[in-house]
Amino acid sequence: xxxxxxxxxxxxxxxxxxxxxxxxxxxxxxxxxxxxxxxxxxxxxxxxxxxxxxxxxxxxxxxxxxxxxxxxxxxxxxxxxxxxxxxxxxxxxxxxxxxxxxxxxxxxxxxxxxxxxxxxxxxxxxxxxxxxxxxxxxxxxxxxxxxxxxxxxxxxxxxxxxxxxxxxxxxxxxxxxxxxxxxxxxxxxxxxxxxxxxxxxxxxxxxxxxxxxxxxxxxxxxxxxxxxx
Numbered sequence: 001x002x003x004x005x006x007x008x009x010x011x012x013x014x015x016x017x018x019x020x021x022x023x024x025x026x027x028x029x030x031x032x033x034x035x036x037x038x039x040x041x042x043x044x045x046x047x048x049x050x051x052x053x054x055x056x057x058x059x060x061x062x063x064x065x066x067x068x069x070x071x072x073x074x075x076x077x078x079x080x081x082x083x084x085x086x087x088x089x090x091x092x093x094x095x096x097x098x099x100x101x102x103x104x105x106x107x108x109x110x111x112x113x114x115x116x117x118x119x120x121x122x123x124x125x126x127x128x129x130x131x132x133x134x135x136x137x138x139x140x141x142x143x144x145x146x147x148x149x150x151x152x153x154x155x156x157x158x159x160x161x162x163x164x165x166x167x168x169x170x171x172x173x174x175x176x177x178x179x180x181x182x183x184x185x186x187x188x189x190x191x192x193x194x195x196x197x198x199x200x201x202x203x204x205x206x207x208x209x210x211x212x213x214x215x216x217x218x219x220x221x222x223x224x225x226x227x228x229x
Contacts (some may be wrong), residue, residue, distance in 0.1 A: 013152055014067040014079065021086060022062040028053040028093055035100045048096055056141060057090055063145065111224075 031050040035083070038046055068079050 010080075011071050013106055013149060014064055014071060016148060016152070017060050017064045017067060017145075018082070018086075021057060021064065024060060024085075025056045025089060028057060032096055032100065033091065046087075046096070048100055052091070052137065054093060054097060055138065057093070059138070059142070061086055061090060156191065 028050060031046050031053060035043060035046050035050065061083075064083060068076060068083060071079055
């Protein structure tokens with residue numbers, strides 16, 4: 001049976017962040033592909049969504065940067081390669097989004113810039129509302145990741161407790177087996193001593209038997225000799 005602790009917790013958490021990063025990256029790529037086809041308010045809305053997705057991807061990248069430090073060095077080389085590829089992708093997305101945002105300002109004027117227009121209270125309120133919604137979404141995502149991390153830590157703790165209990169049971173079985181081997185060694189020693197005693201008695205009996213036979217032969221020879229004398 002495989003040891004439950006063979007699976008490293010840092011690697012599991014990094015893989016969880018990596019899977020979530022790929023989903024966010026796919027959504028970001030889709031939005032970046034949509035922007036050139038849009039104009040006006042729809043274009044501005046998709047750019048804002050892309051910016052939020054980029055922020056979320058950067059947060060996940062920062063989490064992965066921390067978690068990869070907990071991965072054993074023997075497995076970290078492949079992790080570092082994938083992480084550098086993610087960083088390269090994020091940099092490319094940032095440059096593309098910046099280019100699209102600049103192009104938006106050039107094509108549609110200050111009305112569609114990211115900076116709120118102080119002369120338009122409605123635009124300022126709209127911008128504040130979008131920033132508040134963006135902050136709330138980021139907070140929700142961070143809370144979800146925190147709950148996921150806590151669940152993984154709890155699961156790892158349970159696995160550790162189960163493994164410790166199993167190791168304790170194995171230790172007791174090993175100790176019991178050692179006691180049985182020690183007793184068996186005593187039985188073997190006594191058996192050897194018994195066999196040696198039996199061998200000595202057999203040798204003694206053989207000597208006695210030979211002596212008796214010799215005496216009987218001598219007596220027979222003496223009797224026969226006395227008759228024919």
